[in-house]
Amino acid sequence: MPAGLSEAVPTVSPWAPLRGRTFRVLWAATLLANIGTWVRDVGSGWLMTSLSPSAFAVALVQVATTLPIFLLSLPAGVLADLVDRRRLLIALYLTLATVSLLMAWATHSGHMTAAGLVLSLVAAGIATALIQPVQQSLTPLMVGQAPLLRPAIALNSLGFNLSRAIGPAIGGLLIGSVGVAAAFAVDALSYLGLIAALWWWKAASTPASSGPPERFAPALRGGLRFALHAPALRRILLRALLFFGFASAYWALLPLIARRELGGDAGYYGIVLASIGAGAVAGAVVLPKLRRHLSAEATLRLGTAVTIACLLGLAASRDKVLAVAVLALAGAAWIAVLTTANVAAQTSLPNWVRGRGLALYLTLFYGAMAAGSLIWGALADALGVRPALACAALAGALGLAAAWRRPVSELEPDLRPAMHWPEPVLSDEHSACGRGPVMVTVEYVIEPAQRDSFLAALHAFAPERLRDGAMQWDVFEDAAQPGRFVEVFMLPSWDDHRRQHARVSHADAELQRGVQSFHLGPLAPKVEHWIGHRSMAG
Numbered sequence: 001m002p003a004g005l006s007e008a009v010p011t012v013s014p015w016a017p018l019r020g021r022t023f024r025v026l027w028a029a030t031l032l033a034n035i036g037t038w039v040r041d042v043g044s045g046w047l048m049t050s051l052s053p054s055a056f057a058v059a060l061v062q063v064a065t066t067l068p069i070f071l072l073s074l075p076a077g078v079l080a081d082l083v084d085r086r087r088l089l090i091a092l093y094l095t096l097a098t099v100s101l102l103m104a105w106a107t108h109s110g111h112m113t114a115a116g117l118v119l120s121l122v123a124a125g126i127a128t129a130l131i132q133p134v135q136q137s138l139t140p141l142m143v144g145q146a147p148l149l150r151p152a153i154a155l156n157s158l159g160f161n162l163s164r165a166i167g168p169a170i171g172g173l174l175i176g177s178v179g180v181a182a183a184f185a186v187d188a189l190s191y192l193g194l195i196a197a198l199w200w201w202k203a204a205s206t207p208a209s210s211g212p213p214e215r216f217a218p219a220l221r222g223g224l225r226f227a228l229h230a231p232a233l234r235r236i237l238l239r240a241l242l243f244f245g246f247a248s249a250y251w252a253l254l255p256l257i258a259r260r261e262l263g264g265d266a267g268y269y270g271i272v273l274a275s276i277g278a279g280a281v282a283g284a285v286v287l288p289k290l291r292r293h294l295s296a297e298a299t300l301r302l303g304t305a306v307t308i309a310c311l312l313g314l315a316a317s318r319d320k321v322l323a324v325a326v327l328a329l330a331g332a333a334w335i336a337v338l339t340t341a342n343v344a345a346q347t348s349l350p351n352w353v354r355g356r357g358l359a360l361y362l363t364l365f366y367g368a369m370a371a372g373s374l375i376w377g378a379l380a381d382a383l384g385v386r387p388a389l390a391c392a393a394l395a396g397a398l399g400l401a402a403a404w405r406r407p408v409s410e411l412e413p414d415l416r417p418a419m420h421w422p423e424p425v426l427s428d429e430h431s432a433c434g435r436g437p438v439m440v441t442v443e444y445v446i447e448p449a450q451r452d453s454f455l456a457a458l459h460a461f462a463p464e465r466l467r468d469g470a471m472q473w474d475v476f477e478d479a480a481q482p483g484r485f486v487e488v489f490m491l492p493s494w495d496d497h498r499r500q501h502a503r504v505s506h507a508d509a510e511l512q513r514g515v516q517s518f519h520l521g522p523l524a525p526k527v528e529h530w531i532g533h534r535s536m537a538g
Contacts, residue, residue, distance in 0.1 A: 172270015
């Protein structure tokens with residue numbers, strides 16, 4: 001196995017991260033906050049069925065919370081890589097608490113309307129959009145050691161789904177016994193523990209990158225450029241788009257399934273939501289054992305197939321107990337896909353772009369959920385809830401077929417910074433930081449007979465240049481001397497090239513050694529740096 005790669009199978013206990021105090025405290029506080037969010041969501045969905053009879057309006061409850069995350073996750077991911085994450089998170093959780101308190105007041109006083117509910121959820125969705133990539137980017141900082149990252153991500157998913165099992169049950173009880181306003185008040189209180197935990201954990205203010213600070217717009221372009229030239233991340237993004245687009249159907253239509261199709265009350269709605277969470281918790285516990293026998297790709301396919309079957313089961317079932325069982329199975333499949341995709345996304349991202357990469361993943365995740373909710377809600381209005389569920393199952397089968405030839409890799413690159421590039425020489429005349437554009441040339445001399453093999457290795461290495469900051473890359477051969485090549489790549493500024501030096505990973509270094517093995521002579525390939533001078537004419 002190449003030195004830059006490692007097996008994707010975890011070698012530590014799934015519970016190991018909980019031995020660390022920081023992770024344990026943040027995990028517990030996040031669990032409580034997520035329980036409150038699910039209590040709020042149960043109240044919102046049930047309240048909307050009273051405020052409006054339209055399936056489209058009910059689906060808007062999910063759209064209101066997911067669409068802002070789709071629109072704002074990428075800018076939030078940029079912030080995660082640039083700002084003080086601790087202060088930002090504290091401010092955002094205070095915002096969420098305030099929104100929920102206002103929802104509780106409006107509902108209790110009788111001033112809440114369908115439009116007011118949607119607007120309140122949009123405000124909460126905006127805050128959540130800014131929170132999620134920032135908070136997820138802190139996971140490596142919580143655990144400290146690279147081998148603990150995978151189980152830490154899995155435990156975060158387990159905590160989320162524990163809240164999904166507990167929150168809806170509490171929400172259903174509160175709605176049935178006290179009223180919907182109480183659900184919103186509980187949500188507001190649930191954020192206090194996490195705010196206190198973030199206030200205590202000063203290390204959350206640690207910058208994501210130690211290099212020169214980037215401006216917002218170039219950082220945004222850098223995140224998009226990385227994703228464009230990272231095949232492993234692109235495949236995960238595709239799978240997220242295909243799966244969550246069709247799986248959003250039962251989430252969007254669940255209030256109508258419980259109330260209209262199965263004749264349940266608020267308590268039953270809480271039970272069906274809790275059954276999804278309970279199934280997800282069971283799936284999270286079983287998943288590590290399952291992953292010892294199945295690859296990531298096989299797990300994704302199995303989870304997708306089970307979800308398709310569950311949608312068909314919900315479309316056909318008229319029994320309340322059977323629907324609860326089907327939804328528990330759907331929850332197990334959901335967590336299998338969600339955790340596997342999330343782990344694959346996180347382990348394909350180096351620290352310097354982790355916030356932006358996770359933001360892209362969340363953008364597609366929530367974009368698929370929002371678009372799917374709108375589609376399945378409109379289809380349910382036109383055809384009925386059960387036909388809409390059957391159509392979603394068909395879409396899932398088509399998506400599974402489309403992704404069949406694009407499997408997720410089971411290998412993880414070693415993305416730790418290699419720091420093996422020598423510091424470039426900069427004369428006093430050009431010492432001002434930020435000058436640019438910068439052109440870097442690397443000269444190779446090889447045996448002409450090895451031209452094809454050399455070019456194949458060089459083109460395999462080229463995405464590293466583009467992922468880590470280059471805006472243009474090319475290779476030229478000397479017309480007068482066969483076997484003499486010059487690799488050329490351009491960067492916007494000298495600061496960008498300095499960042500590029502700090503971003504080259506051990507996996508990239510292994511590819512670079514493969515390229516340089518073709519070079520003849522005792523010295524390394526000659527590297528030169530050129531600083532552009534913009535025309536002063538005109």
